[in-house]
Amino acid sequence: MSLLDHIHTCNRWNPADFEPFVVGGERLGLVRRRFAKALTEGGGDFVRAEDGLHWVTAPADFDARSDAFAAHAADWDRRGLISHRHGERYPVLNAAGEARFLMDRAVAPYFGIRAFGQHLNGYVRRDDGLYLWVGRRSQSRRVAPGKLDHMVAGGLPWGVSLAENLRKECWEEAALPAAIADRARPVGIVAYCRDSDRGLKPDTIYCYDLELPDDISPRCNDDEVESFQLLPATEVMRIVDTSDAFKLNCNLVIIDFLMRHGLIGPEHPDYLALAHGLRSAPAVAQ
């Protein structure tokens, strides 16, 4: 395990395993060939062609298309073709970044839909260096139970602004009021694309830094986080460098934090590979 290993883990996928997902003549995603085959066995709504899987009966209207897709997803869920539905909806973007319809967050990977999220590095500056607030995910969570996590992190659902969502997540996950959340500074992005159990996950994460004074601490406010601890940034680096204790994508956002703050410097043998790897090129589809 090394810093670079985490970047490789988050960017592992084989283009040959996937085919384009085409709706209304636009390539909107990438579907695993095996899943595309399963979908087309059900009937005539989805058809495979040379250039990919076509949803041939997709309504042209945004809302009608979103509703029709949700009905299909419910059917796939009943038939066990997908693992579950989440309830939160993500926009399906075309190559120009325009939303074409909405898709359940848990279904998006089956169609290789890019998801957007926000991760917040909560840190404290002390005389002996930087400290990072680290959360531990509840054992009851479906994704990465018990793993270490950012102080605040979440997906970006449809129709909520970045600022609004960050405030909401800061309150729900760390009991930090809006006045504190609004001090968070956007500091760039991390992007990757990975083959997961459910399909392809091309993710873009908006990264934020939030410097906290010594007298303000995050506090568990829902059942998603089990506990918080404040660790020296050098100790967090050691954990990332030598283990998979953190949820997969947190490793990348932390590496970005450590590079921006000079804790990983150009003397690191993988410095250039890390810097390029944190913002891997968009996947084929988008």
Next chain:
Amino acid sequence: MSLLDHIHTCNRWNPADFEPFVVGGERLGLVRRRFAKALTEGGGDFVRAEDGLHWVTAPADFDARSDAFAAHAADWDRRGLISHRHGERYPVLNAAGEARFLMDRAVAPYFGIRAFGQHLNGYVRRDDGLYLWVGRRSQSRRVAPGKLDHMVAGGLPWGVSLAENLRKECWEEAALPAAIADRARPVGIVAYCRDSDRGLKPDTIYCYDLELPDDISPRCNDDEVESFQLLPATEVMRIVDTSDAFKLNCNLVIIDFLMRHGLIGPEHPDYLALAHGLRSAPAVAQ
């Protein structure tokens, strides 16, 4: 002119105009086809084949190869095939990052050799926000005379460490002593590849932030810089966004600075394109 325009300007090149530069079976660069043709008219040392321009008489030994190349460069300079020689030497790296020989800094673009440099954002934190120290290049400089520039910036010659070179440049360009230079914090890289008059320039710039107290100012120490001024970061952003007053690559390093410090945020319509564009993928050769 927009922020994104600067990134496009620094990444403009047409792969069809170039062919690989091959030495000892290794692809080490990219040569403009026209220049490759001119080189092969002189004799038998350089030969064009299907897979690129081969330096067929290159010695295997590192020093001997560097010397032999320098002799060729002197000849091309006399014959007016190249614009000039600089005197400082850059390493020519193979795909694995191993140095294969040394090449004059001014000749490197003719062979599409990746150059490495360092840019330092000198900034001051005041109650009303961040200020950036901006230099103006002398009218007498060969490259970008009279353009705005970073407080400190320079190429990375062979055999000098990053820390050593930064100290040297801080002293030469801004009269800042080593004790101040050593406070500079590495904050990542910017990478681009551009077609220039002389050939292809794939550049990787190591970026640094140096926070200065209000009572320490840079001071012109050689004839490379004409003057320094301290500008609000928002004013620097306006200049970059609306003009080409800065030397080309400075625009990219400043955009990176503004993104890391939250002055360009995700509400900017080009945020994702900017973030990806600052670290464009390595050129074909390397």
